[in-house]
Amino acid sequence: MDERTFGFRTRALHAGTPPDGETGARALPLHLSTSFVFDSTEHAAELFALRTYGNIYTRIGNPTVAAFEEKLASLEGGLGAVATASGLSAQLIAILSLAQNGDHLVASANLYGGTITQFGVTLRRMGIETTFVPGSDLDAVRGALRDNTKAVFTETIGNPKGNVADLAALAEIAHGAGVPLIVDNTFATPYLCRPIEHGADIITHSATKFIGGHGTVLGGAIVESGTFPWAAGKHPLLATPSPGYHGLNFAETFGEYAFVQRARVEVLRDVGASISPMNAWLLVQGLETLGLRMPQHVANAHAVATFLRGREEVAWVSYADLPDSPDRALAARYLPLGSGAVFAFGLHGGRDAGRAFIESLELWSHLANVGDAKSLVIHPASTTHQQLSDDELLAAGVGPEMVRLSVGLEDVEDLIWDLERGLAAAKRSAEVRA
Amino acid sequence: MILQTAAERRALLDRSKTVAMVGASSNHSRPSYFVFSFLRTRGKLDVAPINPTLSEIDGVRGYPTLAAYAAERGAPDIVDVFRKPDDAPQVAREAIAAGAKAIWFQYGVINDEAIRLADEAGLDVVVDRCLKVESARFDGGLALGGVNTGLLTAKRRIR
Numbered sequence: 001m002d003e004r005t006f007g008f009r010t011r012a013l014h015a016g017t018p019p020d021g022e023t024g025a026r027a028l029p030l031h032l033s034t035s036f037v038f039d040s041t042e043h044a045a046e047l048f049a050l051r052t053y054g055n056i057y058t059r060i061g062n063p064t065v066a067a068f069e070e071k072l073a074s075l076e077g078g079l080g081a082v083a084t085a086s087g088l089s090a091q092l093i094a095i096l097s098l099a100q101n102g103d104h105l106v107a108s109a110n111l112y113g114g115t116i117t118q119f120g121v122t123l124r125r126m127g128i129e130t131t132f133v134p135g136s137d138l139d140a141v142r143g144a145l146r147d148n149t150k151a152v153f154t155e156t157i158g159n160p161k162g163n164v165a166d167l168a169a170l171a172e173i174a175h176g177a178g179v180p181l182i183v184d185n186t187f188a189t190p191y192l193c194r195p196i197e198h199g200a201d202i203i204t205h206s207a208t209k210f211i212g213g214h215g216t217v218l219g220g221a222i223v224e225s226g227t228f229p230w231a232a233g234k235h236p237l238l239a240t241p242s243p244g245y246h247g248l249n250f251a252e253t254f255g256e257y258a259f260v261q262r263a264r265v266e267v268l269r270d271v272g273a274s275i276s277p278m279n280a281w282l283l284v285q286g287l288e289t290l291g292l293r294m295p296q297h298v299a300n301a302h303a304v305a306t307f308l309r310g311r312e313e314v315a316w317v318s319y320a321d322l323p324d325s326p327d328r329a330l331a332a333r334y335l336p337l338g339s340g341a342v343f344a345f346g347l348h349g350g351r352d353a354g355r356a357f358i359e360s361l362e363l364w365s366h367l368a369n370v371g372d373a374k375s376l377v378i379h380p381a382s383t384t385h386q387q388l389s390d391d392e393l394l395a396a397g398v399g400p401e402m403v404r405l406s407v408g409l410e411d412v413e414d415l416i417w418d419l420e421r422g423l424a425a426a427k428r429s430a431e432v433r434a
Numbered sequence: 435m436i437l438q439t440a441a442e443r444r445a446l447l448d449r450s451k452t453v454a455m456v457g458a459s460s461n462h463s464r465p466s467y468f469v470f471s472f473l474r475t476r477g478k479l480d481v482a483p484i485n486p487t488l489s490e491i492d493g494v495r496g497y498p499t500l501a502a503y504a505a506e507r508g509a510p511d512i513v514d515v516f517r518k519p520d521d522a523p524q525v526a527r528e529a530i531a532a533g534a535k536a537i538w539f540q541y542g543v544i545n546d547e548a549i550r551l552a553d554e555a556g557l558d559v560v561v562d563r564c565l566k567v568e569s570a571r572f573d574g575g576l577a578l579g580g581v582n583t584g585l586l587t588a589k590r591r592i593r
Contacts, residue, residue: 003439006586015582019590021574026588042475049462051471053575061578069580080581247463255541255564260581 008075008191009291016070017284030281031064050245050265059274060264068280071287072211072221075190076203079226080260082268083219083280087186087206088118089273090220094182094204095119096271097222097263098235099150101127106144106151108135108165109395110158113385115184116392119153132395138169145177150235151202152179156195156334157187159370160380160404161318161397162343164330171199178234186210187340187370191294198334201228202259209371210341213286213293217279222263226256238262244270293373293409298338300375300415301407307416308345313353313423313430315401319343341408342370344380346401347423349430354379354403360425363410363418375408375415436549436559440584444572446536446558450511451480453565454503454534456525457516458483460491465540466516467491469566476569481514482507500525500532509533514565515543522548530555538565 006014017028036055038044046052055061069081084090099105107119109132119130133140135154145152152174154165167183174181180201185193189210195203205211207219230238231251238258239251244266250258268274305319320331320339331339347353358366364377368384378384385398393399407415437443453473459466473481474494483496484503490496497503503510513529515522515538522545529537529552536558539548544562552559560568570576571583574591 003441011586014586014588016577018585018587021591024590046471046475049471051468052475053570053578055578061580063578066578066580070577070582073580073582074584078582080579082580241463249463252541253463253465253468255562255567257567257579257581260579264579 011074015074016067062277064277065280068284076223077196078223081223082263083221083275085273086218087220090204090222093267094222097267104149105130107153110135112159153182155184157340160344164320164327167198180228196225207283215372217282219275219279219283224259230258297341300412301341303412313427315346317345342406344402344404351400353426356429357422357426361422370406373409376406452510453479453481453512454510455514456484472566500528504532512536514538519545526551
């Protein structure tokens with residue numbers, strides 16, 4: 001074994017999935033088993049006390065799930081990963097692994113609406129308060145930090161507007177305050193951006209999206225860098241004796257593995273939002289071709305954004321790869337292979353035009369998901385972001401005229417043909433109203 | 435030689451048979467007990483505690499000093515160090531005197547003088563790594579924890 005650094009597509013196929021040691025099976029075996037037998041009572045005791053490695057119960061770990069975790073950790077350049085039932089449970093478990101009642105977070109305001117609700121309502125009810133700040137306003141991020149702040153949170157590519165975070169600057173601000181930068185990398189995927197390379201410490205994913213790639217199963221994951229100094233003083237949950245493990249100090253005992261260990265054996269164990277091995281198996285099939293699918297998603301998205309930019313029915317297009325995008329420089333730095341395939345645009349004619357547009361589309365599926373192989377369309381103000389107050393909508397940059405696209409892998413000429421039909425309907429709707 | 439790569443650590447573990455653990459503890463919440471118990475129950479490396487206050491841990495006979503270990507058992511392949519960084523140079527001197535082939539400084543046991551002493555005496559040196567984690571990385575245990583082992587292969591290996 002030499003120290004060769006293998007390429008992305010090689011790791012997507014091989015990391016975490018060697019041939020099965022028992023059977024020689026070349027494809028990843030699907031271990032649909034809730035539990036695993038112990039060799040002896042001593043072996044069981046050693047496993048439960050975390051003194052040896054092995055399988056106990058699928059809520060905490062499973063060989064098929066572990067293969068997915070290792071593959072994703074390898075692709076992100078992280079130390080390890082913990083898979084979860086969904087992207088939202090990945091975020092919850094990441095936060096609960098480092099914060100508790102009385103603590104505070106700083107998060108970008110330009111996030112998925114479900115995340116704003118999770119942080120602003122559910123976590124707040126649990127005593128963890130979040131200050132939302134415009135992600136592009138670094139001074140505002142700095143100013144929002146408090147003594148009890150435990151992490152800074154952002155998305156690589158914001159949902160729904162496709163804005164790009166200044167990861168290195170945010171990491172520097174977070175580290176200056178002794179806290180980690182958590183980055184949700186769902187829209188970029190590790191193919192387009194690996195935030196750990198830019199200073200991020202913890203990555204979350206909704207694997208439901210591009211990682212799965214086919215709109216079949218839910219899943220999430222947390223990846224950690226292994227380089228954050230958890231014992232430096234700001235995170236007693238990781239560096240003081242835990243009553244959940246008879247006095248175990250995770251940082252002292254597990255060193256660089258402290259975060260991934262605590263996230264799994266204490267927080268995932270107690271929250272219980274575990275991924276099904278079946279889902280993990282399907283997500284591994286998705287990861288194998290991520291490096292082939294993403295370039296085509298990006299190429300199609302670029303062509304669709306360029307088409308929309310040139311249409312009179314369209315008020316604005318928020319795609320960071322367009323030459324006049326305010327995020328162009330950030331995209332060039334952090335997303336050199338393309339700014340993903342999810343972005344938003346605004347129609348002249350507001351809400352009615354948006355409705356006419358979506359209802360007249362034939363190929364684009366109207367649904368609340370992104371990252372499918374099929375092209376998707378939604379009107380955020382009435383769906384994904386409808387729980388947000390007017391002020392939160394405004395802060396998240398979601399207007400009534402906004403339409404979000406997730407550009408799929410169809411022949412792009414067909415996608416544009418369909419959009420032309422939608423734009424014509426939107427225009428007719430605006431003319432009728434006038 | 436200071437071992438920097440995973441391949442070097444794997445080769446060290448493959449060629450080693452005995453471990454003398456300086457600072458081994460019988461306290462079940464101490465990191466050294468985690469490593470001791472892992473090595474003992476896994477059985478690939480013959481581990482013995484070095485601690486003047488303990489005659490044995492879990493039935494494994496202990497020795498008060500590295501010199502006492504070496505006098506009876508011969509030179510240890512690896513001296514595994516769970517001590518304060520300030521104590522590390524003295525442990526390095528004792529490991530050199532005991533003829534140890536390698537010295538392994540656990541998480542946080544970082545002392546430049548100790549590293550230099552051992553390196554200049556010709557010992558293999560591992561710094562700020564865990565013997566348990568690295569052993570498990572190469573025999574498959576760590577992979578069950580969703581950890582990036584860095585191992586890619588299309589060959590079948592029995593775990």
